[in-house]
Amino acid sequence: MNRWLRQRVDAVYEQLLSREIAGAPTHVAVIQDGNRRYARKQGDDATEGHQAGAETTERVLEWCQEIGVEELTLYAFSTENFNRPPEEREALYDLLCEKLREFADAERVHENEVHIRALGAVDRLPERVQDVVTYAEERTCEYDQFVLNVALAYGGRSELLEAARGVATDVESGDVDPEEIDVETIERRLYDEPVRDVDLIIRTGGDERTSNFLPWHANGNEAAVFFCTPYWPEFSKPDFLRGIRTYEHRQESWRRTRARRARALLGAMSDHELVEARSIVDRFRDSLPTAEQPDEEELDATDSSGPAAD
Structure with a gap:
């Protein structure tokens, strides 16, 4: 199929999917997988793949706002990423600094009142990344129309473990009565600000697993999950709309x-x-x-x- 015909088919398919979408999930979480495999396929190094993936991230943010999603969480850097080669890690750190600062200064972010915040063990990251995280959070802290969570140095199990340790310490010191421990007790120890329950998880790259992503907010809410084969830089708006349709079908079934x-x-x-x-x-x-x-x-x-x- 030639390129023009492919583009035409994709445009028609996108219009068809858009007409089928009746509502939007409140909170979408995305596992952006496949940047390095995309780069290898293109004959590039990993850094080029991550750069291409960052451009997809910007488009997904726009698509979420178009259909009425109120919160988007991006799995940008997991704790496992610390095991990657030093040169690749440094390139990732540079890209995170570049994009976070770019987002924090972007006119569309301020026009749409996007609140940017980081989730995860940010203190494990280099100081330059921590500084940009602080900059982005402070620049957008007054906004509440849309929330963009960036999961950095993130691990779902370690997050829950730290919350459990905090509760245990407070019980031992007498600050918390075991009989009074409830959902809010745990949630207060997970993040400084509330995170909505996840309605839909999207994972690109072909793997069918959620990699411990937001286990408290996704598993507890029985979030819909959409796995797709395109690598993250190839993720398109029709792919995104198919994910939203998966969420709607899940809601209808419920x-x-x-x-x-x-x-x-x-x-x-x-x-x-x-x-x-x-x-x-x-x-x-x-x-x-x-x-x-x-x-x-x-x-x-x-x-x-x-x-x-x-």
Whole structure:
């Protein structure tokens, strides 16, 4: 297929996907995999692959804002990246400094009131990276229309481990009562500012694993996951929209399951539970196939059966 025809097909496909998207997830997290493999395929070194990937990152930020995503988290530098060759690490540090400063000064970031913040063990990074992180966070700290999280020196397990150690220390010192430990207790120790639950994880590069990315906010929320084969520099808007469609299908499936369960349980519930079940069926019955949707007479019958049992 020649280049012109490919571009035309991609444009039509993008329009089709855009029409199919009815809503957007609130928080999207992206594992940007495949920069080095892309570079090898192009005959370049790893640095060129990371540079090309940074350009994709800028486009994804724009796509998120276009469809109404409110928070985007990018897995930019994992704790495993410390094991890469020194020259590659230094090139990554330079790129992080360049792009973070560029983002912090970008007119579109300030026009759209993007709040930039770092997640992870930033103190493990070179001082020049820490300085730019501080610069970007301070430049955008007053904004709240869109949140861009950059995961740096990040490891999901180590993050949870540190939070657990903090809670254990406070319990031992008597500052925290074990009976009072709840979700908020852990979340306060994960990040300085609240992070929304993750609705969708996107991973490029062909690997089908989430690599311990935001385990508390993604696994606990049962986030939808979209794996795709393009390397990160090749990730396109149709790929992005396919990810959003995966999230929507997951939401539709969840709604349908809730409606079916509520309908099946209507006849077995006690009176005080019946009102809530009826509410769930009313709210989600449009998610059911037409043949499975209860009619008004069926729902009225459940209402009339309640008082008779009193």
